[in-house]
Amino acid sequence: MIMNLNSSVWTLLLVYVSFALCVTEFSPTVEIHQGRLRGVVKNDRKGGKFYSFLSVPYARKPVGNLRFMIPAWAEKWEGLLDAVSDLPMCLQHDLERNIIGQEDCLYLNVHTAELEAKDLKPVMVYIHGGGFAEGSGQDDLYGAEFLLPEGVVLVTINYRLGLFGFLNFENPEVGAFGNMGLKDQNMALRWVQRNIEKFGGNPKSVTIFGQSAGGASVHMHLLSPMSKGLFHRAIAQSGSALNAWSCNGQRDTGALVAKTLGFDGDSEMKMLPFLQSVSIEDILRIQENVTLFVPVHDLALASPVVETIDNEISFLPEHPEEIISAKGFQEVPFMIGYTDAEAIILDVEALLRTGNMGKLLTGSALLHTLNAKDEKTKEEITNQINSFYYGDLASTDRSKVYNLVGDAWVYWGAYNSLLAHSKMSHKDLYFYIFAADTELNYYKRLHPITSKYAGASHIDELGYLFKTKYTPPEINPDSVEAKSIEKVVKLWTNFAKYGxxxxxxxDFDIIWKPVIGDELNYLHIGTHDLKLGSNPYPERMAFWDRLHEEFTAKKLNLHTEL
Structure with a gap:
């Protein structure tokens, strides 16, 4: 009887211990500044385990009297917070122009292979794109399965979008200065500094990287006095602060929106509480026609602006060009690049929205930086653009359209950014062109027509850095996809580790040369190989230089000034 009782006790103990071990393994916990978190266990691409903590609040809910205002620290909580569900989206429109997301959206995801490690790992913080109006840091597009085997900690973040993130008042006394989406990102970086050691991350080795508007955001953090000391390396993918769409928000949009929604009067001090009380549907109705492509030909309704104040809560006290020329940037290792066929996205978006190919009028690529105020000047510039890109006849060659769109929207801004930083003796500048073309180019494969196009579309390089909902369920280790993931992930994580x-x-049988002076050395990342090059598209870049010299009396061709 005693033996049987002891056996039963031992059996119960074994069951209890086994259960406890399972709970420990599948319910990782960590205590941070705000309280305790419970996450989930996942497997990376090489079969290793890692821990994900999802929807961690980094700032207070930006609702009520915090709408349009600078973010505040998230409140502490009691007990154990389940961090097991993916990020909510911030408010935005989907492809059918339906409202999706929620106003309470300032959360981030953390992925790590080791909690409270003795040897802290480099941290990579990703900032999503979407024209400052769309997107999220959700796990289904930015999964950590590819990056974590290389010994890094990954953080992906949300930030307020559209008017919720970029509405501004000209009167500084109102308090809504604009750039709140960028200040959300800044708050997330402060959260990383405060908490990332608990996840095995090194707060003294933080790399920020982002794509499109996220890439432009990365560059602006490099220039912002608010973000000094919060990161140590930066990667801007298909976006920079000198793109025509990056820092071109309209001024005093708070007054414009308030009056559009029926506010009676001129007091901006009263406009803010009015706008904080109206429905999200009313605000989103104002920006209903804001698409993924923020304009380059005109000022955007909701986009970063130079702020009207210059103090410790000013994110951009001056225009990016002025900050760079005064060498007011953080001189950290900086990588800028883009894909070889950025403008394929034009057709993908059009086909998904309307079922038809995209139409680009040359005027929509007429950069507002050319300052063409009258119709005669606009016509003259448009004629020069048509002549240069298309010749005497209207083009039926889609590649010519892509060259124009790519140059106007992405390439010329990256070119000027690199030259501007190089002119100010910024060391450790790296430039790339991404041209790999496999099944991982998921964005152009969203439609059967564009899936046949050669090259990498805007967004396509992300399929090599993150596991997404479009990633093939099985990737053969010997396939070109698997080899490409290894190559791209190694380049990005090497940069995060070593600058x-x-x-x-x-590692690659090649040494990626940095930009030196006006020599824009770059790495061409192809499907099967890596190649070194220098000064891509010289005639096209010189064309945009000449346009600006002619129509703005502003010498932007930095080659001759070095």
Whole structure:
């Protein structure tokens, strides 16, 4: 009887211990500044385990009297907070122009292979794109399965979008200065500094990286006095602060929106509480026609602006060009690049929205930076653009359209950014062109027509850095996809670890040369190989230089000034 009782007790103990071990393994917990979190266990692409903590609040809910205002620290909580569900989206429109997301959206995801590690790992913080009006840091598009085997900690973040993130008042006494979406990102970086050690991350080795509007955001953090000391390396993918759409928000949009929604009077001090009380549907109705492509030909309704104040809560006290020329940037290792066929996205978006190919009028690529105020000047510039890109006849060659769109929207801004930083003796500048073309180019494969196009569309490089909902369920280890993931992930994580994407020649049999002076050395990242090059598209870049010199009396061709 005693033996049987002891056996039963031992059996119960074993069951209890086994259950406890399972709970420990599948319910990782961590205590941060705000309270305790419970996450989930996942497997990376190489079969290793890692821990994900999802929808962690980093700032207070930006609702009520916090709508349009600078973010505040998230409140502490009691007990154990389940961090097991993916991020909510911030308010935005989907492809059918339906309202999706929620106003309470300032959360982030953290992925790590080791909690409270003795040897802290480099941290990579990703900032999503979407024209400052769309997107999220959700796990179904930015999964950590590819990056974590290389020994990094990954953080992905949300930030307020559209008017909720970029509405501004000209009167500084109102308090809504604009750039709140960028200040959300800044608050997330402060959260990382405060808490990331608990996740095994090194707060002294933080790399920020982002794509499109996220890439432009990365560059602006490099220039912002608010973000000094919060990161140590930066990667801007298909976006920079000198793109025509990056820092071109309209001024005093708070007054414009308030009056549009029926506010009676001129007191901006009263407009803010009015706008804080109206419905989200009313505000989103104002920006209903804001699309993924923020304009380059005109000022955007909801986009970053130079702020009307210059103090510790000013994110951009001056225009990016002025900050760079005064060497007011953080001189950290900086990588800028883009895809070889950015403008394929034009057709993907049009086909998904309307079922038809995209139409681009040359005027929509007429940069507002050319300052063409009258119709005669606009016509003259448009004629020069048509002549340069298309010749005497209307083009039926889609590649010519893509060259124009790519140059106007992405390439010329990256070119000027690199030259501007290089002119100010910024060291460790790396430039790339991404041209890999496999099944991982998920964005152009969203439609059967564009899936046949050669090259990498805007967004396509993300399929090599993150596991997404479009990633093939099985990737053969010997496939070109698997080899491409290894290559791209290694370049990006090397940069995050060392500030140099090719610190050892044996990794790639090639050394990626940095930009030196006006020599824009770059790495061409192809499907099967890596190639070195210098000064891509010289005639096209010189064309946009000449336009600006002619129509703005502003010499932007930095080659001759070095």
């Amino acid at each position: 140099n994407p090719t610190p050892k020649q044996e």
